[in-house]
Amino acid sequence: MQVLKFGGTSVANSKNISLVKDIVATNADQQAIVVVSALGGITDLLLQTAALASDQHTAYKEILKEIEDRHLQTIKELLPIHSQSKVLSRVKSELNILETLLEGAFLIGEITPKLSDKIVSYGELLSSYIISEFFISKGLNATYKDSRELIKTDTAYGKALVDFELTNRLCNDFFNDHTANVTVMAGFIASSKQGDSTTLGRGGSDFSAAIIAAAVNAEILQIWTDVSGMYTANPKIVKQAKAIPHISYEEAMELSHFGAKVLYAPTIQPVLTKGISIVIKNTFEPEASGTLITQSKNEQGKTVRGISHVGNIALLSLEGPGMVGIPGISKRFFEVLSLAEISVVLITQASSEHSICVGISALDIDKAVALVNSAFEYEIERNKIKPVIAEKDMAIIALVGDNMKSHQGLSGKMFSTLGRNNVNIRAIAQGASERNISAVISEGDVKKALNSLHEEFFEENIKQLNLFVMGVGNVGSKFLRQIQQQKKYLKDNLKLNIRVIGISNSRTMLFDETGITLKNWEERLANGEKANQEEFMARVKQLNYRNSIFVDNTASSEVSDTYTNYLKNSISVVTCNKIACSSAYDTYRELKHLAREYGSPFLFETNVGAGLPIIDTLKNLIASGDKVLKIQAVLSGSLNFIFNNFNKTNTFSDIVEQAMAEGYTEPDPKIDLSGIDVMRKILILARESGNVLELADIENQSFLPEESLNTTNNEDFFQALEKYEDDFQKLYNDAVAADSKLKYVAQYENGKASVGLQQIPKGHDFYNLEGSDNIVLFYTERYPNQPMIIKGAGAGADVTASGIFADIIRIGNF
Template sequence: MKVLKFGGTSVANAENIKKVKDIVQNAVKDQKIVVVVSALGGVTDLLIETAQLASQQDEKYTDLLQEIERRHLESIKDLIPVAQQSKVLSAVKREFNILETLLEGAFLIGEITPKLSDKIVSYGELLSSFIINEYFESEKLYSVFKDARTLIITNENFGKGIVDFSTTNQLCETYFGTVSFDVVVVPGFVASSREGNSTTLGRGGSDYTASIIAAAIEAEKLEIWTDVSGMYTANPKLVHQAVAINEISYEEAMELSHFGAKVLYPPTIQPVLAKGIPMHIKNTFNPEANGTLITKNSNGTKRAVRGISHIENIALLSLEGSGMVGIPGVSKKLFEVLSNGEVNVVLITQASSEHSICLGVSQDDIYKAETLINEAFAYEISLGKIKPLIVEKDLAIVALVGDNMKSHQGLSGRMFSSLGKNNVNIRAIAQGASERNISAVIELKDVKKALNTLHEKFFEDNIKQLNLFVMGVGNVGAKFLKQIEQQRKFLKEQMKLNVRVIALSNSRKMVFDQGGISLSKWQEQLQNGEQADIQTFVKKVNELNLRNSIFVDNTATELVSNTYGEYLRNSVSVVTCNKIASSSVYSNYLQLKDLSRKYNAPFLFETNVGAGLPIIDTLKNLIASGDKVTKIQAVLSGSLNFVFNNFDNTTNFENVVKQAQEEGYTEPDPKIDLSGIDVMRKILILARESGYKMELEDIENESFLPQECLDTDNVDDFYTSLVQNKKHFDSIFEKAASKNCRLKYVAQFENGKAKVGLQEIPEGHPFYNLEGKDNIVLFFTERYVEQPLLIKGAGAGADVTASGIFADIIRIGNF
């Protein structure tokens, strides 16, 4: 004989109940079966709400009662042939008349007792099982209804009755040992006391009913049919990569169910475990799926961690004080007072110094627990030996579960380091002696991030998901997105990095998609997005709180750079080609660096100097290895190098500048490049990264532009001024050519001072043959004294800048 239990979603309506019938019809071909059913989906909650309204003397309870009755009557009309409906409808209406009387009683006296509450909520399962059995009979199944209250006996702990297994087992053995029907339909959740009063087995108790019966009759198998295909490696609603677990041990399933895996009511496992009866969790809506088979340990040594689970709305209670050290009975007194107050403790941790005890309880029990403990230790608190109870709210517990965790070293370290890298703060830790469970208390807001981080670490072949929030999709941004699209497969297969773009924004529109924006259709999605707003963008990024979040700034806007601190404070890494933040006042630059370290969120700006060239990274490695920079000489503007490499006595200076702008080598406002401010920012960044404190105004700027050009207010006026000063630019070229020199805009840092300006470079100098848009940097250090460390290559252009941003993202991925 097999026992099949169907949950509320499986019997939510007539359409679903027909699926249940098909499953039962298929199962009964081989053997007799017991079918345990829950109330129609959502009815138990409605009954509880109806009872509460009645006890508050709110007449709206009658509307809910009518809604409950309507659902049951509609199910009968949809399931039972018209010729057979009359007797079923009459029987159900009689039961609703009794239910109405019970609720009227609660309404009249203005209260509801636990005893009456159990009587009322039991109607959900009693009605659904009666209707389903009548439907089975109408479909020619040899079926009979059996009231669980005549089989399962409990005490009178209404709301969660304690089962008298001795009596219950005897009643089940007697009945099922003699029944001749192929199918026996039993209501779940409900039972009766020895005194004959209706009781219930707790929310989720239908699973427990099925397990009790299965154990009593030593069934071949217990099948739990629900709306998911088994127990998952994590909650699939929060972790989309979660997968169903094919096989799991009783103990592992018990741990997962206790820690929030709602697919299974925790007490369900114990009865079948004692008898060694296999339990199979199956999907009513996908009966062909494997589901999860729960048996004795069949995991072997294949995988240490079998699942990740969590409990939300937890509070931590900390009892601390010097008066606890070495004093026997403190723990006993603490747990006894909570036990007497019916406060369930879900986590315990105690410092080895005995100075403190930390407990995790449901947030619903905070007030009661705090009152009880402070009263119990009032004398010790008054003497100052123990502090008043410390309460922390809005927490959650995440747990790794697995039978073989004890035989694998370093699991705790991997768990906590992966959470730490995502700045998930751990408030308390607990690990049982069996080492089947490692639990950590974290902030409630970090649950989704923590679960995804741990799932990625233990179940996804260590593939790290990077979630990008990109602002700026012009020349550089568009190239960057194209590069991600091209390399996505390579990154996943070869580097174990899964790069997703979650948000995009330009100056007009922004779009967010938690599932990842399609990089082949991003323009269309962005065009249909909402109105762009920098602060709204920041708020949404931080509210999503995704693991491995990276903000990518492809703009040159100060307003955007001013938001970096808000990202870093929320553990969102920042990658930028925008030079404004790193060249802003030194205190702001330093603060961003400090925030990056404090919140474990990289702040990378390799493309601030040299686009895709590894200039800053090389400099960092020199400093980290103990070297000291003494002098820097560099051509740092690809745009200016392009301009002066293409400007001669056959061209107009204005036209060369326009060409540089059109090819994407200059900023949108070319005056930023030609005025030297861009190069000043770059040498300032290199000086700061070398360990020197310096401000932008400390840099000497030997500008080659006439003051008239510098005083222009817009791009058009700037170009006009270039035309008007043609002779000035021609004379600069002619003067250098007469000396057989080439013009290069050079940045130099030495002895704590920096300057930038146009220089005449003679033949034979390292800068002389610098072509096109290339950059070159010479680092003179205590190790590189006579021959400097030289870095040379393309230092401007959308493609190379995008590749530099991409490289910074890969650095974070490998972090």
């Protein structure tokens, strides 16, 4: 014999009930007991009508009408016309009794637990009868049995305790003489020995099925629901969650206790004793394997079997010096909660006995605070114990697995993963069996915590990076294109899954929590909402994704001012914007400090040399114990392009315009030509070498006329360049006469830095530097005579984008 239980979603409507019939029909070759819940949502409606009636609101009649319509419509959709009359008559008769009960509650203005159980029981009573008649109409050898005649309880209405001895005897007596292939019964409901309707509490339909399965020694208990088994995590929160093929009773109980709603924890107890296997299956995908729950241990090598959570938790903490070494404090504390029927779901106590902390339902926290403070009033008045501390909006997350105790480092792995993602742990608990490691965290961090832990323990080391990109102009658009091109390669070879969640330019911004499709991002962004930097940041923080990275492709000081807020929220920052790192030294130092404190990388490789690994190489030199003695560099790809192409056959202003058109300069070319850009770059290199330096400390030997420097727009700037063409030609001719080339050189040595145009003679490392290339010479204690040289393309949207991309990959590999 087998027992099949179908939940509310499985019997929500006539369409779903037809699927249930098909499943039962495939099992009709052996005797089956089918336990069903109320039609989806009906139990809540019944509770609502009872509450309204007891408050003497006539609106209960409208809901009662809705309940009636749902059942009558289901009958008409399921049964052929010739079979409807009998069923409609009985259902209407039962609904009339229900109406009478509600009228009674309305008239006296209250509802007792006994009456509440009676009212709520109608959901299962009606659904089980209708479904049994539907099975019969479809030719199944089926019958209906009222569960109240078999499952007997005490009179603790709302959550009655089962009399298993009497229940088992009644079940055996009935089914030993029973000949129908299929017996349909109502879940959730039972009756007292006096014959009054009782209910089995939350998850009661599962419990009913387990009680029956244990009583008749069923071969297997099938729980049919709307998901394909127990998952490694809640699939509604963790999209990558997978069904667990095989799990032990104990593991299933732990997972269900901590929020795995496909199974109610007490369900397992009756069948556990009998060694009856449970399988959880999907009504809407019956061919899926589901999850098998047995006594056998899980496969060798499996440690963490699932990650679960329970929300709406509050922490209650009792602490004070008067607790140390005083017997009975814990007893009094838990006795207060027990007498108030407040369930404790987590306990942790300091070894010093200075504090006790428990997790309880947030619904009970106010009552618990009042009761505990009252119980310890004497100690609180004498400052031996502090008033109880309550923390709301909490959740418990738990790692579960039978084999966790035989593997070292799981706790550390769990907590370090949460720490890297700025998930603060408020309390920790671990049982002696080491089957469960639990932590209390903020409710708002649940999604990030579950996804981070699932990625760490279940996703074959594939790390998901969530990007929020500010600035999608020349560099930004190239960056997004490179991500699109390399997405598959990164996932297959580097185990990185990169998603762009948010994009913004100066006009509009776009967010997609599932990831923006990069094939048509321009079109979607154009139709996005109005851009707002503060709202953009607020949205990033609200989403609270793990491995979040803010990418700044702008040259905006306003955007760079936001870095501190991102880093403080454990959101990494990758930028090609040089303003932050070349601003006041205290700002630069704070950003570096915040990155370390919050475990959020702050990377800016493209600040110097675009895609060249200049800063990374310098960091490695310093980290390995080397010391920089001198830096000489050509750091402006735009200026190098300009002076490599400027000669007596063209004008200086024409070459600058060409450089601007080809994307080598900033939108304001004066930033490049004035030397400010190069000053910022040498300043950053000096600081990364360990030196304290400000931008004002750098000597700028400008080659531009004062009139050009004082212009306020590009048009005036180019006019000034044309006016001083003879001066630029002289610079060129003087260099030719000296058999040299013009290069804009940055230098740092002995605490001093300078930038300026120089004549570079033949034979110098800078002389043959072509196009827009950059070159850096690092003279260090290890390279005092022959410097370490880094040379290559140092400007252009593609190489800058690739440098940003490289920083993203560095974060992915942290």
